[in-house]
Amino acid sequence: MLHLNYRNAAVQNNPHTTLVTATAPIANTTHGGRAKCLQRLVRLELPVPRTVALSFDAVQRIAKGELPDIAAIVSQFSKGALLCVRPSSEDPDWGGPGAVLNIGMNATRFEGLAARLGHDAAQAIYTRFVQTYAVDVARLDPDMFEDVTGGGADALQASLRAYEAELDEPFPASRAEQLAAVLKSMARAWDGTTARLLRQAKGAPADAGLGLVVQEMALGLGTGECGSGVLQLVDSDTGLPQITGRYLSQSQGRDALEGDAAALYLSRDPRGPSLEDLAPDAFDALKAHAALMRVKLREEMQVEFVIEDGALFILDGVRVVRSSQAAVRIAVHLAEDGVISQAEALMRVPPRTLSELLHRQVSHTAKRDIIGRGIAASPGAATGQIVFTAAEAQASAARAEPCILVRRETSPEDIRGMHAAQGVLTERGGITSHAAVIGRGIGLPCVVGASNMRFNRSKTQLIAQDGRVFTAGETITVDGSTGQVLAGAPQMREAALDESFQKLMDWATDFCDIGIRANADTPADAQTARNFNAQGIGLCRTEHMFFDPGRLTVMREMIFAETSKDRRAVLERLLPMQRDDFTQLFRIMDGQPVCIRLFDPPLHEFLPRDGTGQRELADALDLPLSDVTLRIEAMSEYNPMLGLRGVRLGVTVPEIYEMQARAIFEAAVAASVDGPAVVPEIMIPLVSARREVELVKTSIDAVAAAVRTEQEQDFDYRLGVMVETPRAALRTAEIAPYCAFLSFGTNDLTQMAYGLSRDDAGRFMSQYVQQGVFPEDPFHVLDTDGVGELLKLGADRGRDAQPGVTLSICGEHGGNPESISFCRDAGFDYVSCSPFRVPVARLAAAQLAIGDNIG
Ligand code: PEP
Ligand code: MG
Numbered sequence: 001m002l003h004l005n006y007r008n009a010a011v012q013n014n015p016h017t018t019l020v021t022a023t024a025p026i027a028n029t030t031h032g033g034r035a036k037c038l039q040r041l042v043r044l045e046l047p048v049p050r051t052v053a054l055s056f057d058a059v060q061r062i063a064k065g066e067l068p069d070i071a072a073i074v075s076q077f078s079k080g081a082l083l084c085v086r087p088s089s090e091d092p093d094w095g096g097p098g099a100v101l102n103i104g105m106n107a108t109r110f111e112g113l114a115a116r117l118g119h120d121a122a123q124a125i126y127t128r129f130v131q132t133y134a135v136d137v138a139r140l141d142p143d144m145f146e147d148v149t150g151g152g153a154d155a156l157q158a159s160l161r162a163y164e165a166e167l168d169e170p171f172p173a174s175r176a177e178q179l180a181a182v183l184k185s186m187a188r189a190w191d192g193t194t195a196r197l198l199r200q201a202k203g204a205p206a207d208a209g210l211g212l213v214v215q216e217m218a219l220g221l222g223t224g225e226c227g228s229g230v231l232q233l234v235d236s237d238t239g240l241p242q243i244t245g246r247y248l249s250q251s252q253g254r255d256a257l258e259g260d261a262a263a264l265y266l267s268r269d270p271r272g273p274s275l276e277d278l279a280p281d282a283f284d285a286l287k288a289h290a291a292l293m294r295v296k297l298r299e300e301m302q303v304e305f306v307i308e309d310g311a312l313f314i315l316d317g318v319r320v321v322r323s324s325q326a327a328v329r330i331a332v333h334l335a336e337d338g339v340i341s342q343a344e345a346l347m348r349v350p351p352r353t354l355s356e357l358l359h360r361q362v363s364h365t366a367k368r369d370i371i372g373r374g375i376a377a378s379p380g381a382a383t384g385q386i387v388f389t390a391a392e393a394q395a396s397a398a399r400a401e402p403c404i405l406v407r408r409e410t411s412p413e414d415i416r417g418m419h420a421a422q423g424v425l426t427e428r429g430g431i432t433s434h435a436a437v438i439g440r441g442i443g444l445p446c447v448v449g450a451s452n453m454r455f456n457r458s459k460t461q462l463i464a465q466d467g468r469v470f471t472a473g474e475t476i477t478v479d480g481s482t483g484q485v486l487a488g489a490p491q492m493r494e495a496a497l498d499e500s501f502q503k504l505m506d507w508a509t510d511f512c513d514i515g516i517r518a519n520a521d522t523p524a525d526a527q528t529a530r531n532f533n534a535q536g537i538g539l540c541r542t543e544h545m546f547f548d549p550g551r552l553t554v555m556r557e558m559i560f561a562e563t564s565k566d567r568r569a570v571l572e573r574l575l576p577m578q579r580d581d582f583t584q585l586f587r588i589m590d591g592q593p594v595c596i597r598l599f600d601p602p603l604h605e606f607l608p609r610d611g612t613g614q615r616e617l618a619d620a621l622d623l624p625l626s627d628v629t630l631r632i633e634a635m636s637e638y639n640p641m642l643g644l645r646g647v648r649l650g651v652t653v654p655e656i657y658e659m660q661a662r663a664i665f666e667a668a669v670a671a672s673v674d675g676p677a678v679v680p681e682i683m684i685p686l687v688s689a690r691r692e693v694e695l696v697k698t699s700i701d702a703v704a705a706a707v708r709t710e711q712e713q714d715f716d717y718r719l720g721v722m723v724e725t726p727r728a729a730l731r732t733a734e735i736a737p738y739c740a741f742l743s744f745g746t747n748d749l750t751q752m753a754y755g756l757s758r759d760d761a762g763r764f765m766s767q768y769v770q771q772g773v774f775p776e777d778p779f780h781v782l783d784t785d786g787v788g789e790l791l792k793l794g795a796d797r798g799r800d801a802q803p804g805v806t807l808s809i810c811g812e813h814g815g816n817p818e819s820i821s822f823c824r825d826a827g828f829d830y831v832s833c834s835p836f837r838v839p840v841a842r843l844a845a846a847q848l849a850i851g852d853n854i855g
Contacts, residue, residue, distance in 0.1 A: 016058035017068045019076055020051040020213070030055050032088030032211030037297070037317050044296055046289050046314045049216040052076050053088065054183070056209025063187035070176045070183075077216045080109060082125075083175070085182050087190075088211035092318055094199040096210055097189040100136060100182045101253055102129040102217060104175035117222045121250065123156045125221065130159040130171060133178065137185040140166050179214065186212060215315065220252045224309035225279050229256040231266055232302040232320045233290050239322060239329030239500070243267045243287070245302070247275040254304075282312045293317055298340050300330050323364075324356040325496040332500040335507075342507045343850045349504065351817050351844040355379045355481070357496050358836055359443065362479050366490035371464035371476070374450030375762055375777075376483035377431055378439030379836075382423030383477040383489040386470060388460050390417020397421075404476055406462055408455055409448075409759065410435040412605055415547050418444060423478040425462075425485060427455040430762035431779040432747040432812050438544075440812070440834035441525055445480035449762025453485065505839055508846035509533065514823065515830030516841045517593070519810060521545070523581075526588040528835040533842075536593035537585065538743065538832020539683070539810035542660060543601050545581050546574075552606065553620050559603050560621055560631060564655060571659040578660060582667035582680075591676030595743065595810075595832075596664055597722060598657050598696075600685040602645040604635040641748075641757065646686025650696050661700045665707040668715055681718045683743060688725040690734040697738050722810070723798075724748035729790040732798035736805050742798045743832070744791055746811030746819075750778050753787045779812065782819035788826075795826055808832060817844035824848055 018024045020035065022043045028036045035053035042048050052073050054062075062068070077083060083103040087096025105126050113122035131148075134140045144166055148158045163171050172178050189195060190210040199208060220228040229247030234240060246263040248256035256263045265274040266283065276283045286305055289312075293301045301317040322330060328349055335345035359380025362368065384402035387393050390413065396403035397420035405421035407414060409428040418424055418438055422445070426435045429448035439446030454463035460472040470476060470487070477486040517538030518529030522545075526537060546555045551574065558570040585594050608614050614632065618625040637643035650657040661682065668678040684696050697719055708714055719738070723729050724745030732742060751758045758779055768774050774783075782788060795807050807828045813819035815837030823831050824845065833841050 014068075014072075016055040016061075017073055018053050018055070020048075020053050024053075026053055028090055030057070030209075030211070032056070032090055032209070033092045034086060034088035034316065034318075035211050035213050036088075038213060038215075040297055041293070041314055041317060044289075044292055046292075047312060048314050049218050050077060051213050051215040054212040054214070056090075056211055059183075059187045059190070059210050059212055062183050063191055065184075067180055067183070070180045073214060074176050074179060077214075080104070080112065080175075082109070082217040082219065083179060083214055084217050085179070085186060085212055085214050086316070087186065088213050089199070089204075090208060091202075091204065093202050094204040094208055095195070095202070097186040097195070098136065099253065100132060100186070102126075102132075103178045103182055105129040105178075106173040106175075108173075117219075120152065121221045123152055125219075125252075127156045127159050130156070130163060133171075133182075134159075134163050134166075137181050138163070138167060139185070183212060183214075186210075217252075218306035218308050218313035218315065220306045220308065221250050222309060225249065225282070226306075226308050227251050227256070228253065228304075228306045229263075229266070229275070230254065230302050230304050231286055231290055232300065233287075233294060234300050234320060234326065234330060236321050236326055237323050239326030239333070241333075247307075249278075252306075279307060279310065282307050282310065285312050289314055294334075295339055298334065298344075300334070323493075324353040325498070327353050328357065328504055329498070329500040332503050336503075343511065343853075346504065346508055346511065346843065346846050347850055349843060351840045351847070354501070354839045354843055355837065357501060358839065359445065359481070359495050361481060361493045362477065362486070363491040363493040366492075368484065368490060369487040370484050371466070371468060371470070371487050372450045372453035372485040373465070374425070374447040374453075374483050374485070375429075375431055375436070375765070376480055377429075377433075377436035377448040378424075378444055378446035379481040380423075380443065380445040380495075381477055381479040381481065381492060382421075382445040383475060383492070384422040385473050385475055386460075386462060387417075387421070388457050388472055390414040390420075392472070393417035393420040404478055406455065407435070408457065409433060410438070412543065412547050412601065415544060416549075418442070423447075423480065425450060425476075425478050427451060427453065428762060429759055430765055431777055432750075432758040433762065434759070437747075437812065437834075439480065440815075440836065441519060441521065443528065443834075443836045445478050447478045447480055447483050447485055449765070450485060451763055501839075505533065505842060508839075508842045511846035511849045512842055513849045514820070514828065514845050515808075516838055516845060517595075517808070517810075517830050517832040518835040518838050519814070519832050520585070520835055523584045523588055525835055526585050529838065530588055530590075530592075532835060532838040534592075534835065534838045535830065536595070537589060538595050538808055538814070538830060540585065540594065540596045541600065542578070542581075542596060543599055543605075545578065546606065551577055555606050556617055557621060558656075559606060559635075560623070560628075567653070567655045568659075571655055575659050575663055578663035579667045579670070582664050583670050586667055586671035586678045586680070587675060591678070593679070593681055595681035595683050595720070595741075596660075597683040597685050598647075598650060598660050600646050602635075602637060602640045602643055603649065603653075604632065604637070604640070607632050607635070641751070641759075647684050647692045647696060648686065650684065651692055654699055657696060658699060658703055661703040662707060665704055665715065665717065666711070668717070669707070669711050669713050672713075672715065677715070679716045679718060681720060681741065683720050683722050683741075685722045685745070686724060686748070687721045687735065688727040690731065690738075693721055693735055693738045718806075720806070723794050724752075724811075726752055726790055729794035730797075732794045733801040736798035736802035739798075739802060739805060741806035741808065742794065744794065744807075744809040744811065746782060746787060746791070746809050746813045747779065749790060749811065750783065750787050753783070753790060754778060781816055782813040782822055784818075784822050788822055791822075792826055795828065799827075806830075815841050817841075817847075820844050821848050 031053045084101040086099040227249040231245040235242040246256040248263040300320040304316040306313045331345040331348045334340045362381045384404040387403045393405045402422045404423045424446040426448045452465045462470040517536045518534035519539040520526045520529045520537045561567040618628045668680045718740035720741035722745045808830045810832040814831035815833030
C-alpha cells in the first residue's frame with residue numbers, strides 16, 4: 001500500500017492529478033492544504049496510504065463536466081483496493097464537502113472482504129457505502145432508507161433495492177464509475193450557494209479553489225487489532241500539553257469521535273481502557289509521529305490514524321481546533337520550544353482573539369436563545385436581571401444582584417448605574433455612542449442600537465424581535481462580542497489571562513514601533529491601563545469626574561451661578577476634588593505621560609431632565625421651580641453636539657478651564673514630590689479656530705505662572721489641541737505653532753466629516769453596510785479615504801508648521817487594527833484606545849511592524 005513507485009505516467013506527468021510523493025509539484029495554492037500536508041507527511045516518511053491529489057483547476061473542470069483520466073487515477077492504487085476522497089481547500093477553515101469512504105465496494109469486493117473480515121463487517125461497510133453514495137452523490141432523499149433497519153444481509157439488500165427503485169438503474173459496480181461520480185458531486189457541492197456563503201463568511205475569496213485527494217483506504221476493520229481514531233498533543237480548550245483524542249476498534253473515519261461507548265482513551269486513563277494498554281507499540285509510534293509532525297510542520301496537529309492488523313497508518317493531519325486561550329498558549333509554547341520564532345508566534349494570533357480572552361464569553365457549546373440583536377459595542381458577555389434605570393442598577397448592586405441596565409440610550413447621568421451593572425443594552429446609539437464608549441472604557445459588555453427590540457420603559461418591558469415580553473427583574477444576557485441579546489443565563493467561559501498572554505504581550509512590545517496609550521478617566525481605568533502596560537494615558541475625559549453625586553450638585557450650582565465671581569466661588573469647591581483625581585492618575589501612571597482633556601460636553605448635560613430631578617434641584621439651590629425649569633429651557637440646544645461645548649465653553653466661561661488647569665498643575669506638583677517629575681499634557685477639545693487656542697493658552701499659561709509662584713516650584717507642561725472638527729484638521733498649520741501635540745479625535749471628526757450623528761447612526765448603519773454604501777461602520781473602522789485624508793492633511797500641515805509636534809489619535813479607532821495600520825503609515829507617534837483594547841492594539845501594531853520587516 002505504501003510503495004510510491006509510479007504506476008501510470010499520465011498521473012506522474014499531470015500537474016492536475018498528481019501522485020503525492022516527496023517531490024511532486026504540490027502547493028497549498030494549487031492543490032489545497034490537505035494535499036500539501038499529506039506531501040509533508042510523505043516527506044517525513046510517515047506511513048501514509050497512497051494518495052493522488054487533484055488540483056483546483058482539475059476540480060473546477062470536473063464541476064463543469066470535464067472529467068480527468070479516471071482510469072489513470074484508479075491505476076495508481078492496488079487492484080481492488082477501496083478508496084476515499086476528501087476535500088483539500090486552500091485554508092482548511094473554509095471547509096468543503098464531506099469525505100466519501102469505501103469507494104469501490106461491489107459484489108465481488110464484498111465477497112473478498114467477507115472472507116477476510118466476516119460477513120457482518122463486510123455488510124456494514126457495503127450498506128454504509130450504498131447509503132452514503134445515494135444521499136451524498138446521487139442526491140437522493142435520505143428518507144428513502146427510513147425503513148431499512150438493523151444490519152446484515154437484509155439491510156444491504158434493502159438499501160440496494162431502494163437505490164435501484166429510485167433511480168431505475170442498478171447500483172454502479174465499477175470503482176472507476178463510482179469514483180467519477182463522487183468527484184463530480186464533491187466538485188459541484190463546492191459551487192453550491194450555501195457552501196460559498198459559508199466559506200466567504202470565514203474570509204474565503206469569491207474564487208477560492210477546492211482540491212480533492214483520492215486515497216487508498218486503510219480499512220480499520222478486520223482481523224488482529226484494527227480501528228481508527230484521532231490524536232493531538234494539546235487540549236483544544238486550554239492549549240496545555242495533553243494527549244487528547246479517541247480510538248475505536250473496528251471503525252472507520254471519525255467514528256471514534258461519535259460518542260460510541262466502546263471508544264477508548266488514548267493514553268492510560270483511570271476512567272477506562274486505552275489504546276496504550278491495547279496496542280502499546282502502535283500507540284508509541286503514533287505519539288512519536290505526532291511529535292515529529294509538531295516540529296516539522298511547525299504546528300499543533302490533530303492526527304487521523306488507522307490501525308490495520310496492528311500496523312499504524314497516518315491518514316491525515318489537520319491543524320488542531322483551538323479556543324482563543326489555546327491559540328495564544330500554543331503559539332507561545334511553539335516559540336518557547338524553538339519550533340517557531342517569537343515573530344511568527346505573534347503573527348499567528350489574530351488580534352481579535354485577545355479581546356475574547358480579556359472578557360467573559362458565552363461558552364461556544366451553550367445554547368443561544370436569541371431575543372434581539374444590536375451593535376457589538378463592548379466585548380464580553382454578562383447575565384443579569386433587567387433594570388430600566390441607573391438608580392435601579394445601583395440598588396441591584398447594593399443587594400448583590402447582577403443586573404443588565406436597559407436604556408433607550410445612556411447619558412453621563414447613567415455612569416454610576418453603568419458601573420453598578422454587569423452589562424448594558426440600549427435601543428439607540430452606535431459604536432461611538434456614550435454607552436459604547438463608556439462600556440469599552442470600563443470593560444463592561446455592551447450592546448447598543450438594538451432597534452429590532454422594543455423598549456417600553458413606562459411598562460418596564462422589553463419586547464423581543466419574536467414578540468416575547470421580558471419585564472424588569474427577568475434574566476437576560478448581553479453578548480457584547482456578537483451583538484446578540486439572549487434570554488436567560490447561558491453557560492459562560494471566564495476571561496483567561498495567563499502567563500502565555502503576558503509573554504505574548506512582552507514580545508509584542510519589543511516589536512511595536514508606534515506607541516499605545518489608553519483612554520482612561522478614572523483611577524480604576526488608569527490601573528487597568530497600567531496592568532496592560534499602556535505607555536501613558538492618551539485621553540482623560542474629565543467631565544466624567546463631575547457626575548459623582550457629591551460633585552453633581554456643586555456642578556449644577558456653578559451652572560446656575562449668575563456672575564463670574566459666583567462661578568469662581570463654586571469652582572473653588574470643585575478644585576480640591578479635581579486635584580485629588582489628577583494626583584491619583586499621575587501617581588498610578590508613575591511618570592508615564594497623562595493627557596488630560598479639558599471639559600468638553602455642553603453644560604446642560606449636567607441638568608436633570610425629568611420633573612422630579614428638577615424639583616430636587618430647586619430644593620438644593622433654594623430657587624423657585626419655575627426659575628430652574630426656565631433656566632434649563634434656556635440652555636437647551638437644537639443640536640448640542642454642535643453647540644456650546646468644548647473650547648467654546650473655555651472661551652465663554654473661562655473659569656472652568658482655569659480651575660481645571662490649576663487642579664492639574666497643583667496635582668503635578670503634589671505627585672512629583674514622592675514620584676518621578678510629572679509633565680502634564682493638557683488638551684483643548686473641539687477647536688476650530690486658531691484664536692480659540694491662543695485665548696486658552698494665554699489663560700492656562702497665566703495659571704501655570706501663578707501656581708509656580710504660589711508653590712515655589714517649577715514644572716513643565718505640554719499644551720495640545722484635539723483635532724476633531726474638519727476645520728481644525730485643515731488649519732493645523734496655524735494651530736500647531738501653539739501646540740506640543742495634536743491628537744485627532746476621530747469620533748467627532750468622523751461625525752462631522754460625514755455629517756452623521758454618532759448617536760443616531762446605529763439606526764441605519766447595518767443597512768448602509770449591507771447595501772455597500774459604506775464598506776464598514778466608519779465609527780468603527782476609520783474611513784481612510786475621507787476622514788483619513790483630513791488626518792493626513794492635518795498631520796502634514798501641522799508637522800510642517802511645528803516640526804517635532806507629537807501626533808496621535810484618541811478616537812475609538814485607536815484600538816482598531818486597520819486604523820492602527822493607517823496611523824502607523826501616516827507617521828503618527830501613538831494611538832490611544834480603551835484600556836481593554838490596549839493588548840489588541842499592541843499585537844496589531846507588532847504584526848504590522850513584523851509584516852513590514854518580512855515584506
Ligand atoms: C473624539 O471625538 O474622537 C473623542 C475621542 O472625544 P469624545 O469621544 O469624548 O467626543
Ligand atoms: Mg470628541
